[in-house]
Amino acid sequence: MIKIEKQVNKLNSKLLAASGNKYDLRNIPKILNSVENGWGFSDIKHNLDLDNPLIYNSFINDEERITLKNLLDLVSSxxxxxxxxxxxxxxxxxxxxxxxxxxxxxxxxxEFSDLEKVLSSKYLMLERVETPDISSFIDKWDLVKPEIIYISCHGTKYGLYLKDKAGRCEEYLNTEFVKFFNKRSEYTECVVLSACESLTLGESITEAGKNVVCVNSKVDIATATQYTEYFFRYINDHSLENSDIYEKAHETSMEKINFEGLKDSFSFKFLKTARIT
Known part of the structure:
Protein backbone atom coordinates (compact mmCIF):
# COMPACT_ATOMS: atom_id res chain seq x y z
CA MET A 1 0.00 0.00 0.00
CA ILE A 2 3.00 2.30 0.43
CA LYS A 3 3.49 2.14 -3.34
CA ILE A 4 -0.10 3.28 -3.89
CA GLU A 5 0.34 6.18 -1.47
CA LYS A 6 3.45 7.38 -3.27
CA GLN A 7 1.71 6.96 -6.63
CA VAL A 8 -1.35 8.95 -5.55
CA ASN A 9 0.66 11.71 -3.87
CA LYS A 10 3.10 12.08 -6.75
CA LEU A 11 0.39 12.16 -9.38
CA ASN A 12 -1.74 14.56 -7.36
CA SER A 13 1.22 16.92 -6.88
CA LYS A 14 1.81 16.97 -10.62
CA LEU A 15 -1.85 17.64 -11.40
CA LEU A 16 -2.08 20.44 -8.84
CA ALA A 17 1.12 22.14 -9.97
CA ALA A 18 0.41 21.83 -13.68
CA SER A 19 -3.17 23.08 -13.41
CA GLY A 20 -2.55 25.92 -10.95
CA ASN A 21 -4.30 23.99 -8.15
CA LYS A 22 -7.45 23.59 -10.26
CA TYR A 23 -7.40 19.82 -10.77
CA ASP A 24 -7.08 17.60 -7.75
CA LEU A 25 -7.50 13.85 -7.26
CA ARG A 26 -9.95 14.71 -4.49
CA ASN A 27 -12.41 15.18 -7.34
CA ILE A 28 -12.34 11.46 -8.09
CA PRO A 29 -14.33 10.39 -4.98
CA LYS A 30 -17.09 12.78 -6.08
CA ILE A 31 -17.72 10.24 -8.82
CA LEU A 32 -17.02 7.31 -6.50
CA ASN A 33 -19.91 8.51 -4.33
CA SER A 34 -22.20 7.76 -7.26
CA VAL A 35 -21.34 4.05 -7.20
CA GLU A 36 -24.45 3.52 -5.07
CA ASN A 37 -26.46 4.86 -7.99
CA GLY A 38 -25.02 2.33 -10.40
CA TRP A 39 -21.80 4.10 -11.40
CA GLY A 40 -18.51 2.25 -11.52
CA PHE A 41 -14.87 2.79 -12.35
CA SER A 42 -15.48 2.42 -16.07
CA ASP A 43 -17.74 5.45 -15.72
CA ILE A 44 -14.96 7.36 -13.97
CA LYS A 45 -12.59 6.76 -16.86
CA HIS A 46 -15.31 7.59 -19.36
CA ASN A 47 -16.14 10.88 -17.64
CA LEU A 48 -12.48 11.81 -17.31
CA ASP A 49 -12.07 10.83 -20.98
CA LEU A 50 -8.47 9.86 -20.44
CA ASP A 51 -8.09 8.59 -24.00
CA ASN A 52 -8.86 12.00 -25.45
CA PRO A 53 -5.63 14.06 -25.54
CA LEU A 54 -7.60 17.25 -26.14
CA ILE A 55 -9.12 16.98 -22.69
CA TYR A 56 -5.93 16.94 -20.62
CA ASN A 57 -3.14 18.20 -22.84
CA SER A 58 -3.31 21.55 -21.07
CA PHE A 59 -2.11 20.06 -17.78
CA ILE A 60 -1.40 16.33 -18.00
CA ASN A 61 1.06 14.45 -20.23
CA ASP A 62 0.79 10.92 -21.61
CA GLU A 63 2.85 9.39 -18.81
CA GLU A 64 0.62 10.93 -16.13
CA ARG A 65 -2.50 9.90 -18.05
CA ILE A 66 -1.30 6.28 -18.14
CA THR A 67 -0.48 6.42 -14.41
CA LEU A 68 -3.98 7.62 -13.60
CA LYS A 69 -5.60 4.99 -15.81
CA ASN A 70 -3.52 2.25 -14.16
CA LEU A 71 -4.48 3.52 -10.73
CA LEU A 72 -8.17 3.40 -11.60
CA ASP A 73 -7.78 -0.09 -13.05
CA LEU A 74 -6.06 -1.23 -9.85
CA VAL A 75 -8.68 0.05 -7.42
CA SER A 76 -11.50 -1.27 -9.58
CA SER A 77 -10.30 -4.83 -9.00
CA GLU A 111 -21.33 22.81 19.07
CA PHE A 112 -19.52 19.52 18.54
CA SER A 113 -22.80 17.61 18.30
CA ASP A 114 -24.02 20.00 15.60
CA LEU A 115 -20.72 19.63 13.77
CA GLU A 116 -21.12 15.85 13.72
CA LYS A 117 -24.52 16.26 12.08
CA VAL A 118 -23.23 18.69 9.46
CA LEU A 119 -20.20 16.60 8.47
CA SER A 120 -21.91 13.65 6.84
CA SER A 121 -19.59 13.12 3.86
CA LYS A 122 -17.77 9.78 3.84
CA TYR A 123 -14.63 11.67 2.80
CA LEU A 124 -14.54 13.76 5.97
CA MET A 125 -13.42 12.27 9.28
CA LEU A 126 -14.17 14.25 12.46
CA GLU A 127 -12.02 13.69 15.57
CA ARG A 128 -12.10 15.48 18.92
CA VAL A 129 -9.57 16.39 21.58
CA GLU A 130 -11.53 15.08 24.56
CA THR A 131 -9.42 16.80 27.22
CA PRO A 132 -8.80 20.33 25.90
CA ASP A 133 -5.32 20.98 27.31
CA ILE A 134 -2.21 21.71 25.27
CA SER A 135 -0.55 18.33 25.85
CA SER A 136 -3.63 16.37 24.75
CA PHE A 137 -4.06 18.72 21.78
CA ILE A 138 -0.53 18.06 20.52
CA ASP A 139 -0.81 14.29 21.06
CA LYS A 140 -4.11 14.09 19.18
CA TRP A 141 -2.85 16.34 16.39
CA ASP A 142 0.19 14.14 15.83
CA LEU A 143 -2.01 11.02 15.86
CA VAL A 144 -4.76 12.25 13.52
CA LYS A 145 -2.59 14.43 11.23
CA PRO A 146 -5.62 16.54 10.33
CA GLU A 147 -6.06 18.58 7.18
CA ILE A 148 -8.37 20.92 9.11
CA ILE A 149 -8.00 22.15 12.70
CA TYR A 150 -11.01 23.77 14.39
CA ILE A 151 -10.27 25.58 17.67
CA SER A 152 -13.28 26.94 19.55
CA CYS A 153 -12.46 28.95 22.66
CA HIS A 154 -12.12 32.45 24.08
CA GLY A 155 -9.17 34.54 22.98
CA THR A 156 -7.36 37.87 23.12
CA LYS A 157 -4.90 39.46 20.71
CA TYR A 158 -2.15 37.85 22.82
CA GLY A 159 -3.34 34.23 22.90
CA LEU A 160 -6.06 31.61 23.38
CA TYR A 161 -7.73 30.32 26.54
CA LEU A 162 -7.53 26.53 26.96
CA LYS A 163 -7.68 24.29 30.01
CA ASP A 164 -4.51 23.29 31.80
CA LYS A 165 -3.91 19.80 33.24
CA ALA A 166 -5.80 20.75 36.40
CA GLY A 167 -8.83 21.84 34.39
CA ARG A 168 -8.27 25.55 34.99
CA CYS A 169 -8.78 28.07 32.20
CA GLU A 170 -5.43 29.54 31.19
CA GLU A 171 -4.29 31.93 28.46
CA TYR A 172 -1.63 30.41 26.19
CA LEU A 173 0.39 32.98 24.26
CA ASN A 174 0.46 33.15 20.46
CA THR A 175 4.23 32.70 20.43
CA GLU A 176 3.81 29.23 21.93
CA PHE A 177 1.10 28.18 19.48
CA VAL A 178 3.08 29.22 16.41
CA LYS A 179 5.91 26.83 17.29
CA PHE A 180 3.87 23.67 16.86
CA PHE A 181 1.88 25.06 13.92
CA ASN A 182 5.23 25.49 12.18
CA LYS A 183 6.16 21.87 12.91
CA ARG A 184 2.92 20.57 11.40
CA SER A 185 2.69 22.55 8.16
CA GLU A 186 3.27 19.38 6.12
CA TYR A 187 -0.26 18.00 6.36
CA THR A 188 -2.56 20.66 7.87
CA GLU A 189 -4.27 22.78 5.19
CA CYS A 190 -6.61 25.05 7.14
CA VAL A 191 -6.95 26.30 10.71
CA VAL A 192 -10.26 27.70 11.94
CA LEU A 193 -9.78 29.96 14.97
CA SER A 194 -13.25 30.50 16.39
CA ALA A 195 -11.90 32.82 19.08
CA CYS A 196 -12.16 36.56 19.66
CA GLU A 197 -9.26 38.75 18.52
CA SER A 198 -7.39 35.84 16.94
CA LEU A 199 -6.21 37.82 13.89
CA THR A 200 -2.63 38.21 15.18
CA LEU A 201 -2.27 34.47 15.72
CA GLY A 202 -3.98 33.81 12.37
CA GLU A 203 -1.46 35.97 10.51
CA SER A 204 1.43 34.06 12.09
CA ILE A 205 -0.12 30.69 11.24
CA THR A 206 -0.64 31.80 7.63
CA GLU A 207 3.08 32.50 7.36
CA ALA A 208 3.64 28.88 8.46
CA GLY A 209 1.79 27.68 5.37
CA LYS A 210 -1.84 27.44 6.51
CA ASN A 211 -5.09 28.88 5.28
CA VAL A 212 -6.72 30.48 8.31
CA VAL A 213 -10.16 31.62 9.39
CA CYS A 214 -9.90 33.98 12.34
CA VAL A 215 -11.68 36.84 14.14
CA ASN A 216 -10.34 40.42 14.04
CA SER A 217 -12.29 41.67 17.08
CA LYS A 218 -14.70 40.44 19.72
CA VAL A 219 -17.58 38.45 18.25
CA ASP A 220 -20.99 37.38 19.46
CA ILE A 221 -20.95 33.66 20.31
CA ALA A 222 -24.26 33.03 18.51
CA THR A 223 -22.86 34.64 15.34
CA ALA A 224 -19.66 32.60 15.57
CA THR A 225 -21.72 29.42 15.92
CA GLN A 226 -23.79 30.25 12.85
CA TYR A 227 -20.75 31.16 10.77
CA THR A 228 -19.10 27.87 11.71
CA GLU A 229 -22.17 25.86 10.72
CA TYR A 230 -22.30 27.50 7.28
CA PHE A 231 -18.52 27.11 6.82
CA PHE A 232 -18.43 23.39 7.55
CA ARG A 233 -21.67 22.71 5.70
CA TYR A 234 -19.98 24.10 2.60
CA ILE A 235 -16.91 21.94 3.27
CA ASN A 236 -19.17 18.89 3.62
CA ASP A 237 -21.13 19.57 0.44
CA HIS A 238 -18.01 20.41 -1.57
CA SER A 239 -15.47 18.33 0.33
CA LEU A 240 -13.86 16.88 -2.79
CA GLU A 241 -13.11 20.12 -4.61
CA ASN A 242 -9.67 21.64 -5.06
CA SER A 243 -7.66 23.73 -2.63
CA ASP A 244 -9.80 26.88 -3.05
CA ILE A 245 -12.56 25.24 -1.03
CA TYR A 246 -11.69 27.04 2.23
CA GLU A 247 -11.84 30.50 0.70
CA LYS A 248 -15.12 29.65 -1.03
CA ALA A 249 -16.55 28.29 2.24
CA HIS A 250 -15.65 31.54 3.98
CA GLU A 251 -17.18 33.70 1.25
CA THR A 252 -20.42 31.71 1.34
CA SER A 253 -20.61 31.87 5.14
CA MET A 254 -20.01 35.64 5.15
CA GLU A 255 -22.66 36.19 2.53
CA LYS A 256 -25.23 34.31 4.61
CA ILE A 257 -24.52 35.87 8.01
CA ASN A 258 -24.34 39.37 6.51
CA PHE A 259 -27.64 38.85 4.73
CA GLU A 260 -29.17 37.68 8.01
CA GLY A 261 -27.85 40.80 9.75
CA LEU A 262 -26.20 38.87 12.58
CA LYS A 263 -24.32 40.79 15.27
CA ASP A 264 -20.56 41.27 14.64
CA SER A 265 -20.94 39.62 11.24
CA PHE A 266 -17.93 41.46 9.78
CA SER A 267 -15.51 40.11 12.40
CA PHE A 268 -14.44 37.05 10.42
CA LYS A 269 -11.34 37.09 8.23
CA PHE A 270 -9.96 34.55 5.76
CA LEU A 271 -6.18 34.55 5.37
CA LYS A 272 -4.90 32.63 2.37
CA THR A 273 -1.44 31.15 2.57
CA ALA A 274 1.00 31.97 -0.18
CA ARG A 275 2.42 28.45 0.02
CA ILE A 276 1.02 25.45 -1.81
CA THR A 277 -0.14 23.05 0.89
Missing amino acids: NQKALEEVERLLTRNILYIGSECDNLGRIDIEN
Whole structure:
Protein backbone atom coordinates (compact mmCIF):
# COMPACT_ATOMS: atom_id res chain seq x y z
CA MET A 1 0.00 0.00 0.00
CA ILE A 2 3.00 2.30 0.43
CA LYS A 3 3.49 2.14 -3.34
CA ILE A 4 -0.10 3.28 -3.89
CA GLU A 5 0.34 6.18 -1.47
CA LYS A 6 3.45 7.38 -3.27
CA GLN A 7 1.71 6.96 -6.63
CA VAL A 8 -1.35 8.95 -5.55
CA ASN A 9 0.66 11.71 -3.87
CA LYS A 10 3.10 12.08 -6.75
CA LEU A 11 0.39 12.16 -9.38
CA ASN A 12 -1.74 14.56 -7.36
CA SER A 13 1.22 16.92 -6.88
CA LYS A 14 1.81 16.97 -10.62
CA LEU A 15 -1.85 17.64 -11.40
CA LEU A 16 -2.08 20.44 -8.84
CA ALA A 17 1.12 22.14 -9.97
CA ALA A 18 0.41 21.83 -13.68
CA SER A 19 -3.17 23.08 -13.41
CA GLY A 20 -2.55 25.92 -10.95
CA ASN A 21 -4.30 23.99 -8.15
CA LYS A 22 -7.45 23.59 -10.26
CA TYR A 23 -7.40 19.82 -10.77
CA ASP A 24 -7.08 17.60 -7.75
CA LEU A 25 -7.50 13.85 -7.26
CA ARG A 26 -9.95 14.71 -4.49
CA ASN A 27 -12.41 15.18 -7.34
CA ILE A 28 -12.34 11.46 -8.09
CA PRO A 29 -14.33 10.39 -4.98
CA LYS A 30 -17.09 12.78 -6.08
CA ILE A 31 -17.72 10.24 -8.82
CA LEU A 32 -17.02 7.31 -6.50
CA ASN A 33 -19.91 8.51 -4.33
CA SER A 34 -22.20 7.76 -7.26
CA VAL A 35 -21.34 4.05 -7.20
CA GLU A 36 -24.45 3.52 -5.07
CA ASN A 37 -26.46 4.86 -7.99
CA GLY A 38 -25.02 2.33 -10.40
CA TRP A 39 -21.80 4.10 -11.40
CA GLY A 40 -18.51 2.25 -11.52
CA PHE A 41 -14.87 2.79 -12.35
CA SER A 42 -15.48 2.42 -16.07
CA ASP A 43 -17.74 5.45 -15.72
CA ILE A 44 -14.96 7.36 -13.97
CA LYS A 45 -12.59 6.76 -16.86
CA HIS A 46 -15.31 7.59 -19.36
CA ASN A 47 -16.14 10.88 -17.64
CA LEU A 48 -12.48 11.81 -17.31
CA ASP A 49 -12.07 10.83 -20.98
CA LEU A 50 -8.47 9.86 -20.44
CA ASP A 51 -8.09 8.59 -24.00
CA ASN A 52 -8.86 12.00 -25.45
CA PRO A 53 -5.63 14.06 -25.54
CA LEU A 54 -7.60 17.25 -26.14
CA ILE A 55 -9.12 16.98 -22.69
CA TYR A 56 -5.93 16.94 -20.62
CA ASN A 57 -3.14 18.20 -22.84
CA SER A 58 -3.31 21.55 -21.07
CA PHE A 59 -2.11 20.06 -17.78
CA ILE A 60 -1.40 16.33 -18.00
CA ASN A 61 1.06 14.45 -20.23
CA ASP A 62 0.79 10.92 -21.61
CA GLU A 63 2.85 9.39 -18.81
CA GLU A 64 0.62 10.93 -16.13
CA ARG A 65 -2.50 9.90 -18.05
CA ILE A 66 -1.30 6.28 -18.14
CA THR A 67 -0.48 6.42 -14.41
CA LEU A 68 -3.98 7.62 -13.60
CA LYS A 69 -5.60 4.99 -15.81
CA ASN A 70 -3.52 2.25 -14.16
CA LEU A 71 -4.48 3.52 -10.73
CA LEU A 72 -8.17 3.40 -11.60
CA ASP A 73 -7.78 -0.09 -13.05
CA LEU A 74 -6.06 -1.23 -9.85
CA VAL A 75 -8.68 0.05 -7.42
CA SER A 76 -11.50 -1.27 -9.58
CA SER A 77 -10.30 -4.83 -9.00
CA ASN A 78 -8.63 -4.62 -5.58
CA GLN A 79 -10.74 -3.76 -2.52
CA LYS A 80 -7.73 -3.09 -0.28
CA ALA A 81 -6.25 -0.75 -2.87
CA LEU A 82 -9.58 1.05 -3.14
CA GLU A 83 -9.74 1.47 0.64
CA GLU A 84 -6.19 2.84 0.69
CA VAL A 85 -6.92 5.37 -2.06
CA GLU A 86 -10.09 6.47 -0.29
CA ARG A 87 -8.12 6.91 2.94
CA LEU A 88 -5.58 9.08 1.13
CA LEU A 89 -8.38 11.23 -0.30
CA THR A 90 -10.16 11.75 3.02
CA ARG A 91 -9.81 15.03 4.91
CA ASN A 92 -9.40 14.63 8.66
CA ILE A 93 -10.86 17.36 10.89
CA LEU A 94 -9.68 17.81 14.47
CA TYR A 95 -11.90 19.74 16.88
CA ILE A 96 -10.79 21.22 20.19
CA GLY A 97 -13.27 23.21 22.24
CA SER A 98 -12.57 24.77 25.61
CA GLU A 99 -14.90 26.60 27.97
CA CYS A 100 -14.09 29.57 30.20
CA ASP A 101 -17.36 30.18 31.96
CA ASN A 102 -16.30 33.53 33.44
CA LEU A 103 -15.77 34.83 29.87
CA GLY A 104 -19.11 33.60 28.51
CA ARG A 105 -20.31 30.09 27.76
CA ILE A 106 -19.67 28.69 24.26
CA ASP A 107 -21.52 25.40 24.82
CA ILE A 108 -18.89 23.28 23.12
CA GLU A 109 -20.83 20.04 23.67
CA ASN A 110 -23.73 21.31 21.60
CA GLU A 111 -21.33 22.81 19.07
CA PHE A 112 -19.52 19.52 18.54
CA SER A 113 -22.80 17.61 18.30
CA ASP A 114 -24.02 20.00 15.60
CA LEU A 115 -20.72 19.63 13.77
CA GLU A 116 -21.12 15.85 13.72
CA LYS A 117 -24.52 16.26 12.08
CA VAL A 118 -23.23 18.69 9.46
CA LEU A 119 -20.20 16.60 8.47
CA SER A 120 -21.91 13.65 6.84
CA SER A 121 -19.59 13.12 3.86
CA LYS A 122 -17.77 9.78 3.84
CA TYR A 123 -14.63 11.67 2.80
CA LEU A 124 -14.54 13.76 5.97
CA MET A 125 -13.42 12.27 9.28
CA LEU A 126 -14.17 14.25 12.46
CA GLU A 127 -12.02 13.69 15.57
CA ARG A 128 -12.10 15.48 18.92
CA VAL A 129 -9.57 16.39 21.58
CA GLU A 130 -11.53 15.08 24.56
CA THR A 131 -9.42 16.80 27.22
CA PRO A 132 -8.80 20.33 25.90
CA ASP A 133 -5.32 20.98 27.31
CA ILE A 134 -2.21 21.71 25.27
CA SER A 135 -0.55 18.33 25.85
CA SER A 136 -3.63 16.37 24.75
CA PHE A 137 -4.06 18.72 21.78
CA ILE A 138 -0.53 18.06 20.52
CA ASP A 139 -0.81 14.29 21.06
CA LYS A 140 -4.11 14.09 19.18
CA TRP A 141 -2.85 16.34 16.39
CA ASP A 142 0.19 14.14 15.83
CA LEU A 143 -2.01 11.02 15.86
CA VAL A 144 -4.76 12.25 13.52
CA LYS A 145 -2.59 14.43 11.23
CA PRO A 146 -5.62 16.54 10.33
CA GLU A 147 -6.06 18.58 7.18
CA ILE A 148 -8.37 20.92 9.11
CA ILE A 149 -8.00 22.15 12.70
CA TYR A 150 -11.01 23.77 14.39
CA ILE A 151 -10.27 25.58 17.67
CA SER A 152 -13.28 26.94 19.55
CA CYS A 153 -12.46 28.95 22.66
CA HIS A 154 -12.12 32.45 24.08
CA GLY A 155 -9.17 34.54 22.98
CA THR A 156 -7.36 37.87 23.12
CA LYS A 157 -4.90 39.46 20.71
CA TYR A 158 -2.15 37.85 22.82
CA GLY A 159 -3.34 34.23 22.90
CA LEU A 160 -6.06 31.61 23.38
CA TYR A 161 -7.73 30.32 26.54
CA LEU A 162 -7.53 26.53 26.96
CA LYS A 163 -7.68 24.29 30.01
CA ASP A 164 -4.51 23.29 31.80
CA LYS A 165 -3.91 19.80 33.24
CA ALA A 166 -5.80 20.75 36.40
CA GLY A 167 -8.83 21.84 34.39
CA ARG A 168 -8.27 25.55 34.99
CA CYS A 169 -8.78 28.07 32.20
CA GLU A 170 -5.43 29.54 31.19
CA GLU A 171 -4.29 31.93 28.46
CA TYR A 172 -1.63 30.41 26.19
CA LEU A 173 0.39 32.98 24.26
CA ASN A 174 0.46 33.15 20.46
CA THR A 175 4.23 32.70 20.43
CA GLU A 176 3.81 29.23 21.93
CA PHE A 177 1.10 28.18 19.48
CA VAL A 178 3.08 29.22 16.41
CA LYS A 179 5.91 26.83 17.29
CA PHE A 180 3.87 23.67 16.86
CA PHE A 181 1.88 25.06 13.92
CA ASN A 182 5.23 25.49 12.18
CA LYS A 183 6.16 21.87 12.91
CA ARG A 184 2.92 20.57 11.40
CA SER A 185 2.69 22.55 8.16
CA GLU A 186 3.27 19.38 6.12
CA TYR A 187 -0.26 18.00 6.36
CA THR A 188 -2.56 20.66 7.87
CA GLU A 189 -4.27 22.78 5.19
CA CYS A 190 -6.61 25.05 7.14
CA VAL A 191 -6.95 26.30 10.71
CA VAL A 192 -10.26 27.70 11.94
CA LEU A 193 -9.78 29.96 14.97
CA SER A 194 -13.25 30.50 16.39
CA ALA A 195 -11.90 32.82 19.08
CA CYS A 196 -12.16 36.56 19.66
CA GLU A 197 -9.26 38.75 18.52
CA SER A 198 -7.39 35.84 16.94
CA LEU A 199 -6.21 37.82 13.89
CA THR A 200 -2.63 38.21 15.18
CA LEU A 201 -2.27 34.47 15.72
CA GLY A 202 -3.98 33.81 12.37
CA GLU A 203 -1.46 35.97 10.51
CA SER A 204 1.43 34.06 12.09
CA ILE A 205 -0.12 30.69 11.24
CA THR A 206 -0.64 31.80 7.63
CA GLU A 207 3.08 32.50 7.36
CA ALA A 208 3.64 28.88 8.46
CA GLY A 209 1.79 27.68 5.37
CA LYS A 210 -1.84 27.44 6.51
CA ASN A 211 -5.09 28.88 5.28
CA VAL A 212 -6.72 30.48 8.31
CA VAL A 213 -10.16 31.62 9.39
CA CYS A 214 -9.90 33.98 12.34
CA VAL A 215 -11.68 36.84 14.14
CA ASN A 216 -10.34 40.42 14.04
CA SER A 217 -12.29 41.67 17.08
CA LYS A 218 -14.70 40.44 19.72
CA VAL A 219 -17.58 38.45 18.25
CA ASP A 220 -20.99 37.38 19.46
CA ILE A 221 -20.95 33.66 20.31
CA ALA A 222 -24.26 33.03 18.51
CA THR A 223 -22.86 34.64 15.34
CA ALA A 224 -19.66 32.60 15.57
CA THR A 225 -21.72 29.42 15.92
CA GLN A 226 -23.79 30.25 12.85
CA TYR A 227 -20.75 31.16 10.77
CA THR A 228 -19.10 27.87 11.71
CA GLU A 229 -22.17 25.86 10.72
CA TYR A 230 -22.30 27.50 7.28
CA PHE A 231 -18.52 27.11 6.82
CA PHE A 232 -18.43 23.39 7.55
CA ARG A 233 -21.67 22.71 5.70
CA TYR A 234 -19.98 24.10 2.60
CA ILE A 235 -16.91 21.94 3.27
CA ASN A 236 -19.17 18.89 3.62
CA ASP A 237 -21.13 19.57 0.44
CA HIS A 238 -18.01 20.41 -1.57
CA SER A 239 -15.47 18.33 0.33
CA LEU A 240 -13.86 16.88 -2.79
CA GLU A 241 -13.11 20.12 -4.61
CA ASN A 242 -9.67 21.64 -5.06
CA SER A 243 -7.66 23.73 -2.63
CA ASP A 244 -9.80 26.88 -3.05
CA ILE A 245 -12.56 25.24 -1.03
CA TYR A 246 -11.69 27.04 2.23
CA GLU A 247 -11.84 30.50 0.70
CA LYS A 248 -15.12 29.65 -1.03
CA ALA A 249 -16.55 28.29 2.24
CA HIS A 250 -15.65 31.54 3.98
CA GLU A 251 -17.18 33.70 1.25
CA THR A 252 -20.42 31.71 1.34
CA SER A 253 -20.61 31.87 5.14
CA MET A 254 -20.01 35.64 5.15
CA GLU A 255 -22.66 36.19 2.53
CA LYS A 256 -25.23 34.31 4.61
CA ILE A 257 -24.52 35.87 8.01
CA ASN A 258 -24.34 39.37 6.51
CA PHE A 259 -27.64 38.85 4.73
CA GLU A 260 -29.17 37.68 8.01
CA GLY A 261 -27.85 40.80 9.75
CA LEU A 262 -26.20 38.87 12.58
CA LYS A 263 -24.32 40.79 15.27
CA ASP A 264 -20.56 41.27 14.64
CA SER A 265 -20.94 39.62 11.24
CA PHE A 266 -17.93 41.46 9.78
CA SER A 267 -15.51 40.11 12.40
CA PHE A 268 -14.44 37.05 10.42
CA LYS A 269 -11.34 37.09 8.23
CA PHE A 270 -9.96 34.55 5.76
CA LEU A 271 -6.18 34.55 5.37
CA LYS A 272 -4.90 32.63 2.37
CA THR A 273 -1.44 31.15 2.57
CA ALA A 274 1.00 31.97 -0.18
CA ARG A 275 2.42 28.45 0.02
CA ILE A 276 1.02 25.45 -1.81
CA THR A 277 -0.14 23.05 0.89
